[in-house]
Amino acid sequence: MFWSKIFLPTLKDTPQDAEVISHQLMLRAGMIRKVASGIYTWLPLGLRVLRKVENIVREEMNASGAQEVLMPMVQPKELWEETKRWKKMGPELLRIQDRHERDFCLGPTHEEVITDLIRNNVKSYKELPLNLYQIQTKFRDEVRPRYGVMRGREFLMKDSYSFDLNEESLQKSYMKMRDTYKNIISRVGLEFKIVKADSGAIGGDASEEFHVLAENGEDTIAVSNGSEFAINTELLLKKGEDLNSLEGKPSPDGKGVIQIKKGIEVGHIFQLGRVYSDAMGSNVLNHEGKKENLLMGCYGIGVSRLVAAAIEQNNDKNGIIWPESIAPYEVNIVAIGFDKDEKITKAALSLYEDFLSMGYEVILDDRKDGYGTKMKDAELIGIPMNVIIGKNYIEKKEIELKHRDGQSSIGTLEDIKTIFEHFKNK
Missing domain, CATH: 3.40.50.800 (Anticodon-binding domain)
Incomplete structure (x- = not known):
């Protein structure tokens, strides 16, 4: 490609509304342009990086044995009412109506759609374990979109869902995805920590977040300097304590002492258990020929957010320093x-x-x-x-x-x- 032929509108000055380094540099380097609050057009240079991250994610997911599907972004109200999340999600869920005044939403996640797919098409334990994934645009109507594509309303995400018959099998599926995420972020070329986390609105029994370490991270995490131990500080602080009280304390795992770091959450994995399969009646016939509700896992990684996180971790006063694996x-x-x-x-x-x-x-x-x-x-x-x-x-x-x-x-x-x-x- 000749520079004179590529659509690459660089900027000399930093736009005033760009708060963090990744947002500033993505605008200045001609990677993205704002369309509306939290919504961006990806220009050729930025799209090349985005596709490279996407390809790494796809290659590692395929290598794990997961199978790619593509579900609709527009989802019917009825599915969300089965899990009682139509109201629970609040204003973050963008609700729309078609010409027949039927209610739909723009999908922020796809637990309901995938559970509906499985309950109608998987009937026997012999078809398990199963892991299906997609790489697709999501929409969450953030109350305060900021930081460019790092906290946008529309974003590209890989979400996958595992289905198992028993706890032992679910644990294997979960650990396989945990290792897959480690491979993905390592191949992108980023320093990260796996952090114990709260399951939040997704629900489930256990969850972990993957945080890329960066000064402008939204989350504050406590990490051990002698092991892989890491946890969101909110889960470690006792009533009345502040962050200063954690620094230098012995790590809860007995290895090293606590250090306070800033992190950007780029991935989140959940053991959902039967939260959705119970609500939606997703079951198969077990070894004894009896119906048994499925155990589920959910695994999300922000493809577009990984691009911003890479810039936050790799830059200097002159601009971006791309890891070789995702350079445009x-x-x-x-x-x-x-x-x-x-x-x-x-x-x-x-x-x-x-x-x-x-x-x-x-x-x-x-x-x-x-x-x-x-x-x-x-x-x-x-x-x-x-x-x-x-x-x-x-x-x-x-x-x-x-x-x-x-x-x-x-x-x-x-x-x-x-x-x-x-x-x-x-």
Whole structure:
């Protein structure tokens, strides 16, 4: 892709309504644009990142044995009344009517729809265990949308639902999803903690949250410096205590001491038990031929929120520093004097074609701007590797390879090609 051809409206100044770093940088880097409060259009650069996160999620879910489905975003009132959540959800549930004045809602989650699907189509214990997932747009009418896509009203989410006959099988399904989520966030390239949590409006017997550690996190969590122990501070504080009283205390698991961190919740897994299957009559015939209500698990991960969380954890004063696994492009060729100097133009195009043939995702900055403008934009959008071809190539045949993290090296055209061949073959 040539920079002059991509729709990439970067901004020099930070919009006044952008409160946190991820929101500021996503707007400035031309990744998103606001349509309404908590609702955004994803532009080409942002969508490339979003799709990479989505692909990682899909690959890991498929590897776990889960099967992908796609359920409707619009859901009938009748299903929600079965679980008594039509009123319980309150104004967060966006209710609508069709032309026949029948009531529907825009789905914030899909427990009712998936339970209805299973009760009508799964009849025997021999069909279990079963785990179905989808990656789909959700809508929750947040009272105060903020922080860009991190706390929007419309967002992309992966939600999955497991169905088992007994507690032992449910525990296996739950732990498999727990490991899958660890794989997903690790592949994205983020530091995170698994936090004991409250099940909230979803319900169920046990739940854990996955928090990406970041200074602008909405949640305050207590973590051990000697183990994986982590818990939401609200669940650890005793009456009358404050956060300062927790810092430095022995960890409840007996390993290390407590440290207070900020986290961004990107995933939440639940052992629902029979909350929904009892309410909706979802059962199968067991080994004895008797009807038995199913045990369910529910597992959500915010695909669009992971993009924002990655930026919150990986940035500097100049812009985004993408983890390589989700960078919109792998290589940015910064050609200073493209179409003005024949040697620079020829070298840039040669590298561009070679990188493409090696299998790299590459963007060529062919704009007429100078070095300062091009490098500011390169640092802003955060592509991991920048190949700079300019005056030094004309005078000394030298090309600079500059990594987004600040490391740089000098080499010839052939040196650079060899380096990238080595990267690809690792």
